[in-house]
Amino acid sequence: MRKLRFIVLCFAFICSGCGFHMQGNMQLAKPLHHLYLQTPDPYGHLSRDLQQTLKMSNVVLANSPAEADTILIILEDNSTQKLLSVGGTQQTRQYALSVTVAFEIENKNGLTMVPRQTLSETRSITVQSNQILGSSNEANLYYQQMRRQLAYALMNRLASIEVTKMINNTSNKKATP
Secondary structure, eight states: OOOHHHHHHHHHHHHHHHTTOSSOOOOOOOGGGEEEEOSSTEEETTHHHHHHHHHHOOOOSSGGGGGGGEEEEEEEEEEEEEEEEOTSSOOHHHHEEEEEEEEEETTTOOEEEEEEEEEEEEEEEEEEGGHHHHHHHHHHHHHHHHHHHHHHHHHHHTHHHHHHHHHHHHHHHOOOO
């Protein structure tokens, strides 16, 4: 029993010492605690993943921009597919799938707090000519996974020191006449 406690305690120290943090609750700047998420596809995978991670970080999502302190605007959510190579028999093809997300943050008065920033994720997929339907489903699954990763990357960006300074500086400018 003592060995088990010792092992668990050592594991906890190692994880905390190396900077490991569970995904989920992130410390965001105070103006982001009451936020409106403006996106071209409010029911898409990126939007749902963002809403979930924002809620896990104790962000209250407003129903309209007028009710929020800040507005997270998703300017772009594009997915592309590019042919990388074709096999010798012309039956095997490799594609690069990519998703690009651009965003900015404004306060409720329309002042840009964080200018346009872009995040992207890329994956490769190999397609056999006799497995086209299966590879189409696989590509859709990859796009969903990439959007989930981009939602976490966007949250990490929002929690970064750089973005926090931008938001706090803009909030302070607004507060001083």
